[in-house]
Amino acid sequence: MPDLMLTEEERMLQSTVREFVDREVAPRAREVDQREEFSWENWNGMAKLGLMGIGIDAAYGGNGSGGYRHVAIVAEEVARGDASASVSLLAHLSLGTTTIYKFGNEEQKKRLVPPLATGKGVAAWALTEPGSGSDAAALRTTATERDGTYFLNGSKTFITNAGVAESIVVFATQDASKGHRGISAFVVEKGSPGLQINALHGKLGIRGSTTDEVVFQDTPVPARNLLGEEGKGFNYAMEILDSSRIIVAAQCVGIGQAALESAVRYAQQRETFGKPIAQHQAIQFMLADMATEVHAARVATMHSATLKDQGLPFLMEASMAKLLASEMCVNVSSKAIQVHGGIGYFQEAGVERIFRDARVTTIYEGTSEVQRLVIARQLMNQYPL
Numbered sequence: 001m002p003d004l005m006l007t008e009e010e011r012m013l014q015s016t017v018r019e020f021v022d023r024e025v026a027p028r029a030r031e032v033d034q035r036e037e038f039s040w041e042n043w044n045g046m047a048k049l050g051l052m053g054i055g056i057d058a059a060y061g062g063n064g065s066g067g068y069r070h071v072a073i074v075a076e077e078v079a080r081g082d083a084s085a086s087v088s089l090l091a092h093l094s095l096g097t098t099t100i101y102k103f104g105n106e107e108q109k110k111r112l113v114p115p116l117a118t119g120k121g122v123a124a125w126a127l128t129e130p131g132s133g134s135d136a137a138a139l140r141t142t143a144t145e146r147d148g149t150y151f152l153n154g155s156k157t158f159i160t161n162a163g164v165a166e167s168i169v170v171f172a173t174q175d176a177s178k179g180h181r182g183i184s185a186f187v188v189e190k191g192s193p194g195l196q197i198n199a200l201h202g203k204l205g206i207r208g209s210t211t212d213e214v215v216f217q218d219t220p221v222p223a224r225n226l227l228g229e230e231g232k233g234f235n236y237a238m239e240i241l242d243s244s245r246i247i248v249a250a251q252c253v254g255i256g257q258a259a260l261e262s263a264v265r266y267a268q269q270r271e272t273f274g275k276p277i278a279q280h281q282a283i284q285f286m287l288a289d290m291a292t293e294v295h296a297a298r299v300a301t302m303h304s305a306t307l308k309d310q311g312l313p314f315l316m317e318a319s320m321a322k323l324l325a326s327e328m329c330v331n332v333s334s335k336a337i338q339v340h341g342g343i344g345y346f347q348e349a350g351v352e353r354i355f356r357d358a359r360v361t362t363i364y365e366g367t368s369e370v371q372r373l374v375i376a377r378q379l380m381n382q383y384p385l
Ligand SMILES: Cc1cc2nc3c(=O)[nH]c(=O)nc-3n(C[C@H](O)[C@H](O)[C@H](O)COP(=O)(O)OP(=O)(O)OC[C@H]3O[C@@H](n4cnc5c(N)ncnc54)[C@H](O)[C@@H]3O)c2cc1C
Pocket: 091, 125, 126, 127, 128, 131, 132, 133, 134, 135, 157, 158, 159, 160, 161, 203, 206, 211, 360, 363, 364, 365, 366, 367, 368, 369, 370
C-alpha cells in the first residue's frame, strides 16, 4: 500500500501484520489448502496480535481503537499470505462479532463479546439457506416462542466458521407472512440441543476455512440471546453486510497483490528467447495492467473505509469497491497463471491456489450482480428524474 495513504499508526499496524503473515501464515498456506482444514495455528497467531479486537471497546475485551481502515489493512495483509485465514477472520469479526457488538444489549455485549474480541472463541454468521442466498428475505428457518424461549427449526448452508464457532448469529423468521419484517436475529451457542453442524467439503478454493451446514431441530434459544428487537433482524443483517463489503474488498486486494508479486518475481527469472520474459513487452503490459487494477481496487477500498470511519455515506462506494476488487482479483490471479506459463497450472508455483481462492469473492457477501443492483439503486437516488 502506498505510504501516503496511511497514517504513521496505520503503517505500523500494516508492517506488524505483514511481518507476522510472511513469517507464519504464508509459509503454511499450501499445506492448509491441501489439508482442507481450519488452521488453529493461524487463528491463535492472529488472536495473539489482537486482530480480533480491532474497533471493539476495551470494556468488551477489544483493543479500544481502530475502525474499518484498520480492519481493511489487516484483511489485505492476511489475504496476501492466505485468503483462507482472512475469510475466517472477516466472518468472525466483521460479520459475527460486529453484529453482537452493534445490536446486542449491555448484558449480551459483556457476556458474549469478550471471548470473541480476544479470539478465545470464534464467531459465525448464518443468513444463507439452501433456498435463499441473494434473496435473503425469503429465508425459511423459523423461530417460535414458547414460555420465554425461542425454538429454532430449519437449516443454513455455506456458513463460514460454524464448525469451530462458540457463537453463531442466526437469522430466523417468526412470521414468514411478514416477509423481511418477520425476521429476528439470535445468538445460538455451541452445544445447544438440536444444533447439528455438518462440514461441507469439495470447495474450489479457500479450503483452509471451514464452510458448514447448520441444522436446527427444536433448538432452544433463551430470550436473553435475542439480538435487538424482534422483526428487525433483516435490517441488522443488511446493515452489517453493507459495511462488511469493505473488508471483503480489502481481502480481494490482498489476493490480487499476492498474485501480482508472484508474477513480477517469476517474470524476472524465467527466460525465453535469450532473455527474461519480463523483457518481453507483452509480459510487461500484462504486469502493468495487473498492478494498475490492484492499485485502483485498493484506493477504492480505502476510500470506502474512510467514508465509513468518518460517518459519511458509504453504501455505493463500498459496493463499488467490492465489485471492482473481487472482479480484479479473479482477473489478476488468472493473468498471474498466464505469466507463469505451464508451471502456473501446478501447485508448486502457488498461483493456482490464489486463482482458486479468488473465485469465491464475486459470489459471497453479495454477488457481483447484487453489487450492481445496489450501485444502480444508489445512482437513481442520486440523480432522480
Ligand atoms: C465459501 C462460501 C462461504 C460463505 N460464507 C457464508 C457465511 O458465513 N454466512 C452466510 O450467511 N452465507 C455465506 N455464504 C453464502 C453466500 O453469501 C451466498 O452463496 C451468496 O449470497 C449467493 O447466494 P446463492 O448461493 O443462493 O446464489 P443465488 O442467490 O441463487 O444466485 C445465483 C445467481 O443468480 C444471480 N442473481 C440472483 N438474484 C439476482 C437478481 N435479482 N438479479 C440478477 N442476478 C441475480 C446471482 O448473482 C448469481 O449469479 C458463503 C458462500 C460460499 C461459497
